[in-house]
Amino acid sequence: MKTSKTLIAFCIVYNIITLYFISDIQRDQSASLGYVFIFPFFWIIAGIILGVLFWIKKARLNTLWDKLLLFFSTPFALLIPFLIISNLPSSRLITSSSEYNKNGHRHREIHYDYSVGQTQRIEYYISKDVVTDSKPFPESDVWLKDSVWTYYNKDGTIEKTENYSFK
Numbered sequence: 001m002k003t004s005k006t007l008i009a010f011c012i013v014y015n016i017i018t019l020y021f022i023s024d025i026q027r028d029q030s031a032s033l034g035y036v037f038i039f040p041f042f043w044i045i046a047g048i049i050l051g052v053l054f055w056i057k058k059a060r061l062n063t064l065w066d067k068l069l070l071f072f073s074t075p076f077a078l079l080i081p082f083l084i085i086s087n088l089p090s091s092r093l094i095t096s097s098s099e100y101n102k103n104g105h106r107h108r109e110i111h112y113d114y115s116v117g118q119t120q121r122i123e124y125y126i127s128k129d130v131v132t133d134s135k136p137f138p139e140s141d142v143w144l145k146d147s148v149w150t151y152y153n154k155d156g157t158i159e160k161t162e163n164y165s166f167k
Contacts (some may be wrong), residue, residue: 004066006058013067014046018078043075050074104130106138107146114154121151124164 010122021039022065050073061067071077095113099106106127112120124147129138145164153159 004062004069006053007060007066007069007073010053010059011073014073015077018044039075046073053080073090101131101136104132106136108143118154119152119156121149123149134146 021035021042025035031143050059050070059066061070068110094110096111097108099108101107106129108125108127110123110125112123116121124145125143128142128144129140131138147161147164149164151159151161
């Protein structure tokens with residue numbers, strides 16, 4: 001039995017769209033909130049299309065390759081590695097990130113947690129580029145460590161602090 005060409009094409013298109021979404025999230029982290037709605041909508045539409053392809057017999061599960069293609073045409077191929085990586089002890093969970101302009105520079109504050117509600121550390125950055133009211137965002141994406149970074153133990157006590165100052 002041959003592998004379904006329709007299933008190969010669907011899998012390729014599905015994964016290209018998924019990789020585009022992920023790259024867009026990496027490129028513009030402010031867009032990540034929108035993907036909370038876009039991903040489920042995309043998965044539902046893709047599931048309906050996949051179901052129709054099986055119903056009209058354009059896609060079949062005849063071989064092991066067909067089954068692998070089906071797996072990689074679903075959210076499970078994305079979610080399983082994400083769940084494994086996010087549960088590693090060394091993984092860092094960014095719980096919040098904020099930016100604001102102050103004293104001619106863009107400032108960034110990032111909070112990392114061991115798990116939700118259990119702070120691991122707080123980092124502060126300052127943009128290398130100067131910002132103004134007419135140009136509120138830095139021209140480059142160069143960030144310098146700034147202020148006092150605080151690292152916490154899992155029990156909530158302070159493990160250490162590092163002092164960085166913008167020069």
